[in-house]
């Protein structure tokens with residue numbers, strides 16, 4: 105989405121269409137200006153306050169107010185967008201293919217798996233409108249040439265014949281804002297997340313069941329790739345604790361109707377709970393719900409929690425910044 109802010113996204117890690125090629129947002133972060141709890145302003149980078157810089161790369165809004173970010177830029181212009189839809193009866197074949205194909209695919213090829221209800225608008229053909237389907241949304245950052253894209257995406261026929269496959273060269277910002285209009289402000293949302301390093305057969309059965317039970321047109325589940333360049337950074341080099349993960353899963357129960365708040369929450373919690381045994385045990389801080397509790401925050405930071413708590417003690421000993429997925433200062 106192009107509508108979310110850069111600060112929260114970056115401080116939590118930040119993943120997207122370019123992560124397999126260029127890493128997480130934090131992997132391209134060079135320096136951050138931060139207003140600390142005592143009102144002082146510091147710059148955090150590899151050279152200045154490196155402990156704070158380490159913590160800011162994944163530790164969320166726990167350490168101060170970020171007022172400026174310096175990023176390393178990467179050359180990106182036109183990219184190849186593709187969307188492939190398959191009917192629900194093919195979800196097993198699709199996921200068994202996807203779990204093998206994606207981790208071995210070139211790093212310039214990104215594709216997130218989704219269970220969804222097809223939007224009733226072009227380019228989707230009318231016969232797919234409003235139908236529950238599984239999908240992969242692709243971004244090829246290596247070419248926008250239509251012939252080369254057709255060659256690269258011939259693979260989508262391997263698991264099962266797609267119900268629809270669409271490819272187009274687009275400017276990268278157009279891809280980033282492609283779904284903005286479908287998810288305007290003011291909707292009922294309930295969401296959760298978990299990290300995954302595999303999609304075993306048992307997990308596929310869970311996806312099939314909850315695809316069938318999607319409660320509203322906007323509710324969805326995505327598996328976002330965080331492998332390839334996202335895995336090449338050392339496990340302890342940043343506070344993001346999931347360099348060995350392949351997918352960051354997001355479960356979103358979404359509806360415009362306040363009366364459907366419980367309905368979308370139940371689907372989301374039940375789906376997440378059924379899949380959690382197949383996860384790596386923790387989530388992505390930016391997909392953590394507000395009501396998930398302190399154990400989930402600890403699980404999210406995995407083996408990095410205690411080190412984060414020590415950095416918190418140095419920079420925010422009174423826990424001034426606590427209205428967040430909170431890391432409590434370590435005891436002195």
Ligand SMILES: Cc1cc2nc3c(=O)[nH]c(=O)nc-3n(C[C@H](O)[C@H](O)[C@H](O)COP(=O)(O)OP(=O)(O)OC[C@H]3O[C@@H](n4cnc5c(N)ncnc54)[C@H](O)[C@@H]3O)c2cc1C
Nearest residue numbers: 105108109110111112113118119120165168169170390428
């Ligand atoms: C529709 C949608 C799609 C999304 N897609 C993705 C995705 O593809 N990839 C991904 O990685 N994430 C995604 N997210 C999650 C997103 O990363 C988080 O919602 C993130 O918090 C958004 O950043 P923000 O600046 O808008 O945060 P806000 O909602 O403004 O704030 C959230 C928290 O971030 C912290 N924070 C925000 N700004 C600052 C600051 N200046 N200084 C210190 N702390 C701050 C605070 O703790 C704050 O409570 C998505 C979210 C939504 C709603």
